[in-house]
Amino acid sequence: xxxxWNSTDIENFQEQLLEWYSHNQRILPWRENQDPYRIWVSxxxxxxxxxxxxxxxxxxxxxxxxxIKDLAEAExxxxxxxxxxLGYYSRVRNLQHAVKEVxxxxxxxxxxxxxxxxxxxxxxxxxxxxxxxxxYELPEPAVDGNVMRVFSRxxxxxxxxxxxxxxxxxxxxxxxxxxxxxxxxxNQAVMELGAMVCTPRSPGCLLCxxxxxxxxxxxxxxxxxxxxxxxxxAKAREMAAVVLKSPDGRFLFHQREEKGLLAKxxxxxxxxxxxxxxxxEQVQVFIHEHIGEKAVNIEPVQYVEHxxxxxxxxxxxxxxxxxxxxVSTPQEGVWxxxxxxxxxxYAFPVSHQKILHQQKGEGK
DNA sequence: AATCCGGGGCC
DNA sequence: GGCCCAGGATT
Numbered sequence: 219x220x221x222x223w224n225s226t227d228i229e230n231f232q233e234q235l236l237e238w239y240s241h242n243q244r245i246l247p248w249r250e251n252q253d254p255y256r257i258w259v260s261x262x263x264x265x266x267x268x269x270x271x272x273x274x275x276x277x278x279x280x281x282x283x284x285x286i287k288d289l290a291e292a293e294x295x296x297x298x299x300x301x302x303x304l305g306y307y308s309r310v311r312n313l314q315h316a317v318k319e320v321x322x323x324x325x326x327x328x329x330x331x332x333x334x335x336x337x338x339x340x341x342x343x344x345x346x347x348x349x350x351x352x353x354y355e356l357p358e359p360a361v362d363g364n365v366m367r368v369f370s371r372x373x374x375x376x377x378x379x380x381x382x383x384x385x386x387x388x389x390x391x392x393x394x395x396x397x398x399x400x401x402x403x404x405n406q407a408v409m410e411l412g413a414m415v416c417t418p419r420s421p422g423c424l425l426c427x428x429x430x431x432x433x434x435x436x437x438x439x440x441x442x443x444x445x446x447x448x449x450x451x452a453k454a455r456e457m458a459a460v461v462l463k464s465p466d467g468r469f470l471f472h473q474r475e476e477k478g479l480l481a482k483x484x485x486x487x488x489x490x491x492x493x494x495x496x497x498x499e500q501v502q503v504f505i506h507e508h509i510g511e512k513a514v515n516i517e518p519v520q521y522v523e524h525x526x527x528x529x530x531x532x533x534x535x536x537x538x539x540x541x542x543x544x545v546s547t548p549q550e551g552v553w554x555x556x557x558x559x560x561x562x563x564y565a566f567p568v569s570h571q572k573i574l575h576q577q578k579g580e581g582k
Numbered sequence: 583a584a585t586c587c588g589g590g591g592c593c
Numbered sequence: 594g595g596c597c598c599a600g601g602a603t604t
Contacts (some may be wrong), residue, residue, distance in 0.1 A: 262599095263600040267599055268590075268591075268597090272599090303590095304589075306588055341601085343600090346600075348599065363597080363599075385600095418596080419597090441600085448595085449596085478586085526589080527587075527588065527589085567589095568588080
């Protein structure tokens with residue numbers, strides 16, 4: 219792959235890239251220092267998530283959980299709440315699990331050893347390489363989407379970057395490039411280049427500090443790379459959710475299971491509905507089975523459309539009232555009667571935040 | 583190796 | 594509506 223590169227090429231490439239990075243890098247909160255904990259948190263937040271989205275979450279998270287110890291000792295509910303709206307919620311549950319391990323086994327110090335660090339929950343090849351190189355200056359490759367895009371063009375690598383195996387091709391090419399440079403600067407420079415210049419659509423080759431080294435550019439193929447297979451379209455699912463209100467102004471909420479979609483997030487009672495049958499009747503049955511108590515004034519009040527990557531929820535929201543103040547909760551699962559104010563302490567997926575907002579009169 | 587797991591912003 | 598994003602765990 220790199221047979222065309224002699225050591226002088228490598229040096230010139232490194233110098234031009236690092237020179238560019240030193241003047242063009244964005245000022246980001248996790249670049250203030252090389253605190254391994256801060257770098258780690260930022261890298262987990264940045265998984266499949268854009269920098270602009272992460273910044274406010276990162277600042278808030280650091281305010282609430284400034285150190286390994288703080289996060290290790292925090293209540294899970296509070297941690298999940300700090301992640302509310304970011305998505306991929308297992309990231310933060312895995313992060314807290316791993317941080318507890320660091321707190322207990324390593325005296326609160328992030329191990330400066332790729333093998334040990336990689337063994338922690340939620341730390342894969344990318345995150346390990348990123349934290350080890352950025353925080354500890356270890357010459358580890360950190361191959362993410364940016365790196366694969368930049369190097370697929372640079373070296374004209376035509377493997378499908380959607381395949382799991384392809385990452386290894388890039389990891390194999392990188393060690394040469396990591397010689398005799400500060401690993402933290404080099405890895406971040408490649409990612410910054412991918413984010414700012416060597417972008418997915420219409421790459422800014424004319425502004426690129428290493429355009430003269432780019433094999434794809436020489437062959438006029440920069441628009442064709444990287445190769446990535448297309449994904450299937452999302453499937454729609456009809457749902458009904460119930461805003462069930464008791465006479466004393468509390469609402470029934472449910473916590474989702476420990477595994478699967480939106481694990482451990484809170485929500486209004488809801489279920490998938492069949493299109494062949496009357497949805498209002500299905501809601502009636504659902505309430506009866508779960509509450510076992512008569513509900514009155516059942517009526518549709520809102521329609522929520524929510525798209526995930528691979529799934530679309532079309533939720534019709536119903537309001538209903540229980541007759542008695544002496545309300546019970548269903549046998550199975552975790553349920554809670556709360557006022558809307560109390561519910562604010564818990565983490566809800568965006569789809570159900572839309573319902574909450576409507577109920578608070580912030581709707582539309 | 584393929585699938586699951588969120589949400590937002592861009593075209 | 595499709596695509597992409599500083600990916601990892603599970604099957």
